[in-house]
Amino acid sequence: MTSLEQLITPWDLDETLADLYVPPFIEEMAQQVIKQYNFNVSSMEVITTKADKGGLIWKINTSIGPKSLKILHRKPSRSLFSIGAQEYLVNEKKARIPPIVKTKSGSNIVEMGGKIWFVADWIEPLYQVSADIEGAKLLSNAIGEFHQLSKGYVPPKGAENASRLLRWPNAYKKVVRKISWFKNVANLYSEMLTSKTILSTVDMFEEQAKKALTMLEQSSYQQLVAKGNKEWGLVHQDYGWSNGQMGPGGMWIIDLDGVAYDLPIRDLRKLISGSMDDLGRWDIDWIVGMLEAYNEANPITDELFEILLIDFSLPNLYYKNVKDMLFEPTIALNSDLDAIVQRIVEIDKTKWPILEQLRKEWRGGKRK
């Protein structure tokens, strides 16, 4: 087997290799991939690797300007969904998203090593927006615009229909279930330092998750999703300060690999609750600022806003941070998890009055 026939699989599962290490056969493949394009490459630099998944990004300097060369770690039919979305948003909707560079034969992609490779423009200059309320508003508005523009997207032939639209109840059930695992493990390892902290908080968060699930089931979720994938459009799924940046002509959105059909407020929920986590408390002015900026680009109906409030009430932060205790509990339960949980409990206390206030004060896309 020559190196070009090899399949790309995760090359650093136990995380022992250097961050930017690239297996030689993949570098060889990159040279072959580049040959399929109408440009010459003067230099290439590894920007980031997903060594545990089998993904990679290079910045390449070419005879027609700087470009990105990417290996998408997902399976080809899934990656084609995202590539199709990127092309749709750039060509049909003129979105500020890096255009894809076509191969000599006019294709968007090269398939090699069982993965999709593609080249896109490297947008320069790009700046991260400031980590304050103004920056958060810019990000909110940009993702609203993205959601608006992505409506109507239909994936190309050969692509999977990537959708999370119908999966919300299952995602909520997963959170409920995993929180019960935390409890079981903490009980089994009750002699550990942090087990007591977990056990003293887990019931409350389990209750919150169950309540969120019930609220979701009683909400207009089913009617909303019945509208269908195409009508709702795409959600970025990995949006924040690095994948939304200020550049030529306004805000640019990059790294679309994970886009899927979904209720748009998923991105907004992650952006807002992530900001509140950074802030260390829930802040009504921030949230209202972000909501207004978003609403300007992609209006939030009252029904959809209800779903956003429900999604906020899921104990996302607790779940995300405590999850790691399942791995090597004897180590995890003796670490700084204690301090982390204490902090989450404090932040959580500030969340509920704000949600209550939003429930009362937000109507028809603005604060009363």
Next chain:
Amino acid sequence: MKVLIVCTEKLPVPPVKGGAIQTFIAGAIPNLSKNHSITIIGRNDDTLPDKEIKGGVHYVRVPGGLLETYREGVVDYLKNNTFDLIHIFNRPRLVLPIREVAPNSRLILSMHNDMFKREKIDTEEAQKAIDQLDKIITISNYIGNEIVKLYPDAQPKIQTIYSGVDLERFVPTYSVKGQRIRASMRQKHKLESKKVILFAGRLSVNKGADILLRSMLDLAKKHPNAALVLMGSKGFSDNRMTDYIAYIKAIAERLPIPVITTGFVHPDEIQDWFATADIFVCPSQWEEPLARVHYEAMAAGLPIVTTARGGNPEIIEIGKNGFIVEQADDPREFVAHLSKLLSSPSLCREMGQYGRSFVEKNHNWNRVIDDISQVWSGIDYKIKNNVDISSTSNMNGEKEEQLLTKKAVAEKISPIEKKPIRPKQKQPIKRITTASIPWINKEILANKASNY
């Protein structure tokens, strides 16, 4: 009759890459070629030619992977080829596109999973597809009932044909061959004096290994000589550890009894673990169509503890070949049943023997082949006598026995009365050796690679 079998887009036939449906087709269909001209269309594979004739059966292989891609290949093929009967497997979404290019063929659909669920197929398309079918064969009553709940019109078309097991490969623990395998496996894995409880399946939430592990906490107190074997392709030592595997590993590490994860077991060796065990447990949490492992456990002469989920209880006669856990996520119920079995080797033996005779009688492959053959003959009759699709009359002109009466369905749905519907007991028609069924030995073995 000229018959086309339409496989799914996922895995090729013969099952060189495994797959329950592929195994079923390879095991049952070619044998029917004595009386019918059979073509099997499936997805292509690097190791198989795109076209071949083998054992009198024509094989056509077109690109697969995505249903849309596959559908195109199937439709293209049917534009130039006509069949009396097209038997589609597990893909209701292929029915209408096939009907469009095969306006005069009779269509049958075999259902191995709940692919009629709302999220799997659009309601309107599903209803139209059902209208086009002469028959819907399901691998359990559960699957049939789920279809009828959503599409009551489908009821007269539905018939359960339970699957089969290789009775020569899965030998009872108490047979001479079983004893030999058992002794060497137990020695190799240091289980000589242990009471071995076997789980077989993926380590995933749906399959419920976590509940079983948690039940071991209490069980081990009363039965310190118990040991648990988790047979599945992923073990605790896998590099890519999911949250779930981490979780069950965390439980296992706190148990006072040995827990063995086998990791990948070669398809040829799966029966060895069944022969090594004392009790088989299927702690499934999801509404499972009906897991094959039950047949394999019974063939191995093991008493079964399974959950009241999906089609699994349909093949359990409580207290005779197994016990049913009603509250699937309650470890205490597992403790009660397992404790009873662990305390009484004679009960285990008795139930194991009953299970063996149960599958010998009801789940040998000949019976499966015979059932399908009968369905096909019914279609043949309808063609010859110009009987239309919706008619459920059989060759004798009588109304066919409807598998699920409305009352039976109501009982099944009703949360109060949850009595499993028993399979119809059938006598094996004639004895044939597995050697006369192409692939049955080799490929059914190969299938296990993906099943576990």
